[in-house]
Amino acid sequence: MTDEIKHYATGSVIPLGDGFTGKSVLSRLIIDPKLSDEKLNHILLRTRKSYNIEIEFSSEEIITEDQPVITTLQFYVFPGQRQKISEKSTTFDEILDFFDCFPVLLKVSVLLLIYDVTKETTLQSLEMWLRFALVKDWIYKDTLIILVSNKTDLEPANDDTINLVKDTIYGYIQDHELPVEKEQIKSIKTSCVRMEGIEELRKMALEWIAERGIRGVGIRDIENLGEKEKKE
Numbered sequence: 046m047t048d049e050i051k052h053y054a055t056g057s058v059i060p061l062g063d064g065f066t067g068k069s070v071l072s073r074l075i076i077d078p079k080l081s082d083e084k085l086n087h088i089l090l091r092t093r094k095s096y097n098i099e100i101e102f103s104s105e106e107i108i109t110e111d112q113p114v115i116t117t118l119q120f121y122v123f124p125g126q127r128q129k130i131s132e133k134s135t136t137f138d139e140i141l142d143f144f145d146c147f148p149v150l151l152k153v154s155v156l157l158l159i160y161d162v163t164k165e166t167t168l169q170s171l172e173m174w175l176r177f178a179l180v181k182d183w184i185y186k187d188t189l190i191i192l193v194s195n196k197t198d199l200e201p202a203n204d205d206t207i208n209l210v211k212d213t214i215y216g217y218i219q220d221h222e223l224p225v226e227k228e229q230i231k232s233i234k235t236s237c238v239r240m241e242g243i244e245e246l247r248k249m250a251l252e253w254i255a256e257r258g259i260r261g262v263g264i265r266d267i268e269n270l271g272e273k274e275k276k277e
């Protein structure tokens with residue numbers, strides 16, 4: 046009977062950060078970290094500025110507390126653009142207005158705060174993005190916050206800066222009296238070009254969601270159930 050029970054866990058992953066920091070590319074690589082060089086180049090060169098929500102899913106079986114859990118990451122990637130640049134372009138706020146009713150956006154499992162190490166302004170903007178997530182009540186006791194220093198192939202990320210930003214994030218969390226531990230604020234250095242940090246980031250998100258995501262139990266494997274019924 047135990048064999049027929051499957052454990053599931055699912056959670057939303059929301060990357061936030063300015064335009065051109067790598068939210069779309071990073072998300073596409075995290076869901077498919079073993080991709081070929083050809084596909085990597087295609088993603089790097091062909092990913093265009095986002096004007097809409099991009100939704101990506103990826104599942105993997107994770108062993109947690111000696112139990113296999115089929116864990117699904119649900120990525121909801123928004124445009125970083127907040128100012129309207131033309132009549133036809135849609136902004137982050139316009140897209141979000143539309144999707145605000147999504148149940149997955151009520152509680153976010155993993156919040157990625159992404160900046161481009163070569164662009165100081167994208168680091169400064171993280172305060173605005175974090176405030177935004179706080180106002181929306183996205184962060185709760187089971188949210189993992191990861192500060193992502195992206196494009197490290199172009200410039201190294203500064204450890205002092207990373208620690209300072211993590212402390213600032215925790216300061217905001219405390220000001221809002223949220224039940225989030227300091228250990229729930231992590232950081233990672235990534236390069237999409239060199240595929241550095243991608244596997245680790247995927248693992249961090251998967252393991253977190255396997256343990257702290259929305260858990261469920263599937264009743265029976267349909268195939269096995271069919272076999273069993275035939276025998277009876």
Ligand SMILES: Nc1nc2c(ncn2[C@@H]2O[C@H](COP(=O)(O)OP(=O)(O)OP(=O)(O)O)[C@@H](O)[C@H]2O)c(=O)[nH]1
Nearest residue numbers: 064065066067068069070089095124125196236237
């Ligand atoms: N050198 C380098 N370029 C990167 C890296 N990650 C992403 N890029 C490039 O940065 C550009 C922007 O990446 P996107 O993923 O489209 O950025 P975004 O944050 O989704 O941007 P918006 O959709 O405008 O919000 C693309 O040309 C990517 O190929 C990286 O690690 N290193």
Ligand SMILES: [Mg+2]
Nearest residue numbers: 068069094095
């Ligand atoms: Mg994008």
